[in-house]
Amino acid sequence: MCSNDVDKPIETVIHTGMQNVNGGYENDCSVVRLENNCYLMVAPATQQTRAYAWISKHLPADGSVQLSDVTSMYTVVNVIGPKSRELLQELTETSMATADFPAMTCKTINLGHASGIRAMRLTHSGEDGWTLYIPSEYAVHVYDTLMSHGRDYGIRNAGLYALKSLRVEKFFAFWGIDIDAQTTPFECQRDFRVKFEKGEFIGKGALLKQKDEGIKKKFVQLLLDTRDHNRDRDPWPWGGEPIYRNNRYVGTVCSSAYGFTKKALICLGFVQDFNENSENPRIITNDWVLRNAKYEVDIAGTRYSAKAGIFPPVIEAATVARYMPQVRQA
Numbered sequence: 001m002c003s004n005d006v007d008k009p010i011e012t013v014i015h016t017g018m019q020n021v022n023g024g025y026e027n028d029c030s031v032v033r034l035e036n037n038c039y040l041m042v043a044p045a046t047q048q049t050r051a052y053a054w055i056s057k058h059l060p061a062d063g064s065v066q067l068s069d070v071t072s073m074y075t076v077v078n079v080i081g082p083k084s085r086e087l088l089q090e091l092t093e094t095s096m097a098t099a100d101f102p103a104m105t106c107k108t109i110n111l112g113h114a115s116g117i118r119a120m121r122l123t124h125s126g127e128d129g130w131t132l133y134i135p136s137e138y139a140v141h142v143y144d145t146l147m148s149h150g151r152d153y154g155i156r157n158a159g160l161y162a163l164k165s166l167r168v169e170k171f172f173a174f175w176g177i178d179i180d181a182q183t184t185p186f187e188c189q190r191d192f193r194v195k196f197e198k199g200e201f202i203g204k205g206a207l208l209k210q211k212d213e214g215i216k217k218k219f220v221q222l223l224l225d226t227r228d229h230n231r232d233r234d235p236w237p238w239g240g241e242p243i244y245r246n247n248r249y250v251g252t253v254c255s256s257a258y259g260f261t262k263k264a265l266i267c268l269g270f271v272q273d274f275n276e277n278s279e280n281p282r283i284i285t286n287d288w289v290l291r292n293a294k295y296e297v298d299i300a301g302t303r304y305s306a307k308a309g310i311f312p313p314v315i316e317a318a319t320v321a322r323y324m325p326q327v328r329q330a
């Protein structure tokens with residue numbers, strides 16, 4: 001079912017799609033190999049029932065593969081930022097050093113007085129950190145421990161919209177908002193996660209055909225020009241705003257947020273070259289998207305200039321002095 005190769009060493013985390021027969025995303029998930037014959041799949045929480053139903057429908061008829069929904073067993077806490085490693089290292093005996101715990105791996109750790117925590121070194125914010133899958137009975141204890149010890153590191157709570165702002169700035173697509181069952185990996189710059197050589201998987205034929213013929217829509221990031229759009233005075237995009245290329249309508253905004261690093265409003269959306277004489281858009285290339293193209297986003301009836309990009313922007317990491325915990329006074 002997976003379009004990526006998930007036959008990786010134990011403790012490896014693999015980002016993969018599960019495609020339909022047309023190559024579109026039925027599921028966009030992370031898969032962790034726990035044992036040779038056991039995987040943990042992590043998918044958007046809003047897709048829990050849908051993902052379970054779709055996978056169940058495609059399991060082998062001979063019962064050789066079993067599926068269990070373990071959502072209620074875990075509470076998820078993200079520990080993200082340049083001091084995340086030092087904070088977690090203070091609370092666990094497991095080495096959190098990059099050499100011992102590299103990105104896109106998963107280990108079972110103890111934290112405080114809690115055991116059996118599955119820690120994955122990955123985030124959806126573009127910043128280094130860990131996603132902790134905590135047995136639900138330990139969730140309050142782990143959270144309180146993190147917040148108590150994290151005071152020395154300047155820890156803060158961050159909600160859904162803070163993470164949304166970070167992932168939009170880093171050009172991360174989200175299933176159900178940016179990509180769906182009609183979106184293929186080639187259209188959203190995720191073809192590197194498709195491994196045709198791995199063997200058969202659902203949608204392989206459609207993706208091979210699209211690879212040969214080309215795509216008709218492309219996922220882009222649009223950075224609003226701060227000389228044209230004033231964040232304090234002008235309306236902000238929310239999603240659904242029309243996108244124009246050289247004064248022609250080419251698509252709509254899917255996601256938007258303020259980019260705190262770029263200090264500008266950022267939109268994500270798909271662009272197409274619509275054919276006035278046909279219902280089918282034309283095949284497009286990266287050159288069509290980027291060269292000799294002036295983009296605008298229509299927000300509440302006013303068009304604002306924007307710069308288009310098809311790759312994640314370069315964002316310099318914050319320089320943070322290494323923190324050395326001090327002895328706490330009783």
